[in-house]
């Protein structure tokens with residue numbers, strides 16, 4: 001039965017994809033090419049360095065050394081952090097705070113499982129740190145989703161068996177990570193995209209905790 005809810009951050013609690021897009025686009029433009037918002041979809045849930053590799057591929061740039069790549073990723077991250085430092089709680093996605101609070105009120109543990117190394121900054125700007133019993137992010141995992149590491153570490157931190165956990169995710173790789181970890185998966189987005197999820201909703205604000213109990 002349901003004992004813990006694990007939440008992805010970007011795309012579930014807050015929409016930082018637009019800031020990632022702006023910062024990556026600025027970098028691409030400096031390198032002499034551009035990419036579309038549609039291509040940006042492929043970067044959701046993907047780590048910083050892997051995102052850079054995908055983008056360089058779109059620009060047919062193949063001559064960057066590891067050291068140069070690190071500099072490019074740092075340049076992007078500096079622009080990105082300038083933007084997220086301006087975020088306020090008004091940017092929390094509709095109903096997200098209320099849904100997480102309803103879990104806590106029901107005695108269900110809550111955690112964040114995100115690929116982002118900027119998770120602590122974002123949670124602090126959104127004033128959400130107190131809402132989660134554990135935060136597992138890009139600073140504490142080595143294997144990217146669809147590897148279940150981020151969610152398994154979350155379950156471990158909460159002392160809950162993975163089979164009693166539900167993951168809320170907007171990325172296909174994140175849904176797969178949940179399933180690979182033996183957890184239930186709730187897709188946040190479109191059922192056409194998140195086909196492997198146990199159920200799909202447009203947003204946390206559209207969900208009732210009762211719907212989640214029914215998955216068990």
Ligand code: B16
Pocket residue numbers: 008009010011020043044045046047048051077113114115116117118119138171
């Ligand atoms: P950072 P999530 C992911 O967060 C984003 O969706 C993805 O676009 C980003 O590249 C990744 O975090 C790494 O972010 O550069 O801040 O470490 O969806 O797993 O919460």
Ligand code: MG
Pocket residue numbers: 008009010011012044045169170171174
């Ligand atoms: Mg996400």
